[in-house]
Amino acid sequence: MTQLIYVPDDAAALSVGAEDVAQAIAAEIARRGLDAKLIRTGSRGLLWLEPLVEFASPKGRIGYGSVNVADVPALFEDPAHSGSLGLVEEIPYLKNQQRLTFARCGITDPLSLQEYESHGGLKGLRRALEMTGTDIIEQVVDSGLRGRGGAGFPTGIKWRTVAAAMAEQKYIVCNADEGDSGTFADRMLMEGDPFLLIEGMIIAGIAVGATKGFVYIRSEYPHAIAKMNRAIAIAREDGVLGSAVLGGGKCFDMEIRIGAGAYICGEETSLLESLEGRRGQVRPKPPLPAIEGLFGKPTVINNVLSLAAVPTILAEGAAFYRDFGMGRSRGTMPVQLAGNVRRGGLIERAFGLSLREIIEEYGGGTASGRPVRAVQVGGPLGSYWPSHLFDTPFDYETFAEKSGMIGHGGVVVFDDTVNMAKQARFALEFCAIESCGKCTPCRIGSTRGAETLDKIMQGENVAGNTALVRDLCEVLRDGSLCALGGLTPMPVLSALDHFPEDFAGKTLAAAE
């Protein structure tokens, strides 16, 4: 029987040598004249183990972690022993997950529509094609799905507004700008299971009466862009996209658009400006994009993970999805564990998992081996959390109660060498660099804030300057049109509140 061997073709895996390993495996197969086939997949999300090579066996796939080119011959000599991790599905990090959105990622060939279908793909779309738009939307509302891009707005409610708007043209826009530090789930999904996003967008189109979709992908993701383009071409060729979706009476097509290196273009109205070919400046709301969005037409704009959750909801039913989670946070959340952590990767679990479980049980503590001092959750606009709050469960409302947000699900770990005054300074610097320029506090106040933190770090009038930073945070919060300026106070104030010792004026000297 043909021996199947799997190597990820995912940007993170490639960044640590997966391509060379794949080539070495192909050469070894040829040299030995083996009846074996190399298959390129997405990543399993066990990123600390990349490049993770898997060999099919009657019991399941056997994994080999952190493989380099020199290790390759040994994999063929004694597959049972040389550095084997055993069955990949039994690795606790993966076994203890609830993979709905990432069910296929790392398992199938991302560009095989056939494999996509044989692993449960297109089932949701087939259901949707037999339903009315209203019924589809009610399923999404009932599932409790909330936007995974950051704001957590109920997806079905947004769709209702677009469905009710009268227009001859409506659009589905997928937000794949994924600018938050510590996040990579959108990228992994687009590279590892692109048809799932396509399926989710078609269902959204059918539900609200839109026939055209755009995926706005950041330019920092060349590999994801290439994969999505190829997947769209295949879907078109096989009649999944086009004038007769799956041979039926619905029509939907889509294209990829590329960002140009601006964090603010992840904000939905800025993204629309950018798609239309303008400076990515934030638009005041109202009008909501759902009513006047892309080219002035009613537009659904959703994050990759929101749209990719939809096929499962349609295939398995709203109740199935809703049964995962806690409180008003329903379903699963793909948490991304990153930074100074021993086992970084993607953890898809029902809401309710505590930060401690994420950092300690999955992550295994820091990569440096030093104590964890702080974690930043929810990207550059998210709060820094001290260890005494690590029992907080991953849930939109609980996080908000503790002045934090889960955002797009990024968790960035720092060890005890971190200087929190520097991190607060960086948050303000980042705000200044990425400001769209519309509001004065965001454009100019942020730079003043960074300068004030420099003074604090140099021990200059610490009490007075700290009060100044706090005042500035208030101005930012109240005087900003969007969350870039409005939420920059979160990392700054959480650093000040939870780590006051770093703002005592001596930190610079102490750290250096």
Next chain:
Amino acid sequence: MTTAIHKAPAAAWNPDPVREVAERLKGLDGPLLPILHAINEQFGYVDERALPIIADMLNLTRAEVQGVVSFYHDFRRAPAGRHVVKVCRAEACQSMGAERLIGELEKSFGVTLGETSTDGRVTLEAVYCLGNCALSPAALIDGKLFGRLDAAKAQAQVSK
């Protein structure tokens, strides 16, 4: 786009490819960014002289096109070095020593962050997250993503 690699010095200025690109893409919905990306990739930067041509073909003012070019970090106003190193300095990479790495890269390439070395060999730039945050520190070197990067690896890549 970030994948642009320029081994040869940028070709002498020629307006024809700009017209061709604009002609080919102007039928898209919202064609300006795709056109600028294509030009940025083909020439390695967006020449001042391309702006009136694009403006004219899209029925925009030159100032409008200029405003768009200057808004986005991706569009270069001058050719880059033969190698472009875009190193991540966002939070996850900071937690794994990105600032130290940047210092080492500045030293080994003989260049300050944001600039091109005087011999035109390397441009060193900051980026904010490359989606490789579990394998920090990360960088894009000539469009190729690297994880768990150190200065020696980066130097070796640029010397290839």
